[in-house]
Amino acid sequence: VGDPTVILELWQLVALGAICAVIGSVGGIGGASVLVPVLLAAGMEPRAAAPLGLLTVAAGSLAAGARQLDAGLVHHRLGLTIELAASVGAVGGALVSTALPQVWLARTLAIAAIVGAVATAARSGVRNRPVGFLDAEPPGEWPGTLGGQYSLDGHVVPYQAQRVPAGMAASLVAGTVAGLSGVGGGFLKTPAMSEIMRVPARVAAATTTFTLGITASVGLLIYAGQGRVALDEGAAVVVGSLLGGLLGARVQGVLPVPVLRRVTGALLLVIAGIVLWRSR
Amino acid sequence: VSAPGPDPKLDRFRRVGELLRVALLVTVALATATLVLRGAAERIAGTATVVVLIAVPLLRTAWLARRWSRRGDLRYASVATGVLAVATVGAIAGWLS
Numbered sequence: 001v002g003d004p005t006v007i008l009e010l011w012q013l014v015a016l017g018a019i020c021a022v023i024g025s026v027g028g029i030g031g032a033s034v035l036v037p038v039l040l041a042a043g044m045e046p047r048a049a050a051p052l053g054l055l056t057v058a059a060g061s062l063a064a065g066a067r068q069l070d071a072g073l074v075h076h077r078l079g080l081t082i083e084l085a086a087s088v089g090a091v092g093g094a095l096v097s098t099a100l101p102q103v104w105l106a107r108t109l110a111i112a113a114i115v116g117a118v119a120t121a122a123r124s125g126v127r128n129r130p131v132g133f134l135d136a137e138p139p140g141e142w143p144g145t146l147g148g149q150y151s152l153d154g155h156v157v158p159y160q161a162q163r164v165p166a167g168m169a170a171s172l173v174a175g176t177v178a179g180l181s182g183v184g185g186g187f188l189k190t191p192a193m194s195e196i197m198r199v200p201a202r203v204a205a206a207t208t209t210f211t212l213g214i215t216a217s218v219g220l221l222i223y224a225g226q227g228r229v230a231l232d233e234g235a236a237v238v239v240g241s242l243l244g245g246l247l248g249a250r251v252q253g254v255l256p257v258p259v260l261r262r263v264t265g266a267l268l269l270v271i272a273g274i275v276l277w278r279s280r
Numbered sequence: 281v282s283a284p285g286p287d288p289k290l291d292r293f294r295r296v297g298e299l300l301r302v303a304l305l306v307t308v309a310l311a312t313a314t315l316v317l318r319g320a321a322e323r324i325a326g327t328a329t330v331v332v333l334i335a336v337p338l339l340r341t342a343w344l345a346r347r348w349s350r351r352g353d354l355r356y357a358s359v360a361t362g363v364l365a366v367a368t369v370g371a372i373a374g375w376l377s
Contacts, residue, residue, distance in 0.1 A: 055330070055333065058334070058337070061337065062303060062307060062333065063304060065300040066297040066298070066304070070294070070297055077359070080360050081356075081359055083363050084359055084362050084363050084366065087366040087367060087370065091369065091373065094370070095373060095377070143351070143353060144355070144356070214341060214363060214367065216337070217333070217334045218366070218367045218370045220330065220333065221370065221371035221374060222370060222377075223374070224334075225371070229330055231322070231323060232315070235314035238333070239312060242307065
């Protein structure tokens with residue numbers, strides 16, 4: 001059990017975890033991408049904030065999982081394909097993070113978030129359109145492929161992941177940034193999947209939520225081995241994250257795609273600003 | 281886009297969804313117990329919360345690897361197994377560091 005040098009009461013951590021989980025679920029960027037900078041801004045040590053962030057990620061992923069499965073939004077093959085690259089990057093990043101100056105890590109995180117925001121906001125409109133003949137089919141992934149179909153406005157829309165090597169390269173970068181900084185990396189994975197691999201935003205966000213649970217598991221295994229997981233504070237952010245994750249998953253399925261994209265882009269800019277401010 | 285058709289065993293994901301809901305309820309109960317209880321019970325509940333959160337995604341990945349392997353989808357079964365291998369290597373490296 002670690003000593004997190006907590007400067008927030010447990011009920012404040014519950015509320016903060018809930019708010020960050022809603023934001024993270026809606027944008028498909030993971031609650032930790034919001035929670036960790038906020039905890040750092042509140043004065044918590046990075047070594048204490050990182051495990052709480054990953055607990056938020058894991059809880060948010062679990063809370064959203066069943067609903068996203070029911071909606072046929074999660075593409076497991078695609079998720080695990082990019083997670084393979086992301087996990088390698090995350091492990092490598094975590095192992096070298098102790099040798100790099102903190103200010104470099106913070107600025108790397110901020111630059112990556114700005115790139116993600118620009119990529120997300122640059123596109124307008126819905127790329128994948130209903131084709132009509134699939135409307136009687138249930139949404140889901142196609143066996144043996146990185147394609148599938150999802151429901152949009154009462155129609156079934158087919159999609160096929162493109163530029164897979166480029167998407168995996170971006171995911172490797174996302175994983176490395178996640179390993180270096182201690183956040184989930186969803187703020188990079190979702191835009192990479194949507195903009196590089198041409199996967200619909202809702203599928204990209206849901207699939208990213210699935211993969212973030214795996215990234216968090218790997219990180220938490222490492223933090224637990226180092227004795228850095230504070231159980232009280234961890235339970236507080238988990239309770240908050242589960243409540244917020246449930247609400248976020250409902251909002252994610254209702255919001256129009258352009259709104260979802262704009263919200264995600266705006267969040268990324270806010271996160272970049274917080275991190276840059278912290279690294280002055 | 282050519283569509284080979286939806287997953288013929290899509291219903292199996294419903295069982296996964298049900299298990300995820302159970303895991304969610306268990307996690308809520310354990311985390312709440314951690315905040316309410318004190319002493320050894322608090323530590324046990326807190327540790328169990330973390331264990332469940334770590335185990336669920338990895339078990340889901342292992343289930344997918346087994347399922348795809350049985351159905352002859354060896355490419356993605358290998359991908360899932362690779363993710364588990366990376367997680368194992370990362371965990372070992374973390375515990376040794």
